[in-house]
Amino acid sequence: MSDFIQIQGLSKRFEVPGRGAHLALDGIDMGVREGEFVSLLGPSGCGKSTLLYMVGGFVKPSQGQILVDGRAVQGPAPERGPVFQEFALFPWKTVLHNVMYGLRVQKVPAAQARERAEVLLEMVGLSDYAGFYPRQLSGGMRQRVAIARTLAYQPRILLMDEPFGALDAHTRTNLQNELLGIWERDRKTVLFVTHGVDEAVYLSDRVFVLSGSPGRLHRIVDIDLPRPRIRAELLTNLRYQQYVLELENMLDHARHVRSAA
Numbered sequence: 721m722s723d724f725i726q727i728q729g730l731s732k733r734f735e736v737p738g739r740g741a742h743l744a745l746d747g748i749d750m751g752v753r754e755g756e757f758v759s760l761l762g763p764s765g766c767g768k769s770t771l772l773y774m775v776g777g778f779v780k781p782s783q784g785q786i787l788v789d790g791r792a793v794q795g796p797a798p799e800r801g802p803v804f805q806e807f808a809l810f811p812w813k814t815v816l817h818n819v820m821y822g823l824r825v826q827k828v829p830a831a832q833a834r835e836r837a838e839v840l841l842e843m844v845g846l847s848d849y850a851g852f853y854p855r856q857l858s859g860g861m862r863q864r865v866a867i868a869r870t871l872a873y874q875p876r877i878l879l880m881d882e883p884f885g886a887l888d889a890h891t892r893t894n895l896q897n898e899l900l901g902i903w904e905r906d907r908k909t910v911l912f913v914t915h916g917v918d919e920a921v922y923l924s925d926r927v928f929v930l931s932g933s934p935g936r937l938h939r940i941v942d943i944d945l946p947r948p949r950i951r952a953e954l955l956t957n958l959r960y961q962q963y964v965l966e967l968e969n970m971l972d973h974a975r976h977v978r979s980a981a
């Protein structure tokens with residue numbers, strides 16, 4: 721059976737005014753199975769976000785193609801839901817209306833949209849904040865709203881660009897757990913960009929390591945740890961520690977590939 725997401729010979733060249741062309745990604749071939757949780761790890765600037773944006777259909781490849789369920793990605797679609805930092809919440813809408821927004825755009829009747837948004841807010845633990853505005857929430861709460869808003873579209877793929885990067889350690893752990901809970905219930909396919917090796921190991925079925933300048937696929941690591949995963953238990957699990965170490969070393973090597981390029 722072919723992969724759910726097929727990335728074939730994908731390259732991206734950016735034209736930078738006054739500085740010519742910059743090859744951000746070069747010849748990426750990779751496949752992601754349906755329902756799989758995949759993290760992208762790599763040195764800063766290696767093209768992780770660009771790759772995610774291309775799967776989202778927000779950025780066009782210079783070469784190659786991306787197929788989702790056998791169909792070429794031509795642009796953004798509700799089946800590929802982004803949770804990107806820059807897709808900020810609407811400050812003038814309440815939490816409830818932020819979550820309802822995508823459903824209303826898709827012409828879901830108001831009562832039905834409200835019902836679904838309420839279920840999602842409950843799922844991310846924000847039922848009591850439905851009437852609040854984003855400015856009245858903490859960063860972690862805003863990120864939960866953003867996740868609920870994306871889930872409202874019922875995407876088949878969640879595209880997450882360092883969604884917990886800016887949060888304190890405690891909030892990050894809570895949201896990682898929630899995300900795993902949601903993923904275990906729904907088994908959406910997740911593409912997750914992170915700088916955190918431990919986060920990648922904790923969450924993922926597989927970790928794709930990129931090297932930089934230009935970004936290339938360096939290694940793929942299968943994370944063979946049982947689920948459901950409990951973070952406190954994993955921290956003392958020898959296999960978990962070995963994965964973290966292996967990936968740290970791989971990242972060091974990927975950085976070296978970059979400086980040698």
Ligand SMILES: Nc1ncnc2c1ncn2[C@@H]1O[C@H](COP(=O)(O)OP(=O)(O)OP(=O)(O)O)[C@@H](O)[C@H]1O
Nearest residue numbers: 734735736742744763764765766767768769770771
């Ligand atoms: N719109 C753009 N125009 C020109 N260059 C760009 C553009 N977007 C990204 N780049 C360049 O492409 C390369 C990859 O950027 P990208 O943000 O995808 O990397 P990243 O791996 O996500 O980085 P980080 O880990 O620091 O977030 C970088 O060199 C960046 O400067």
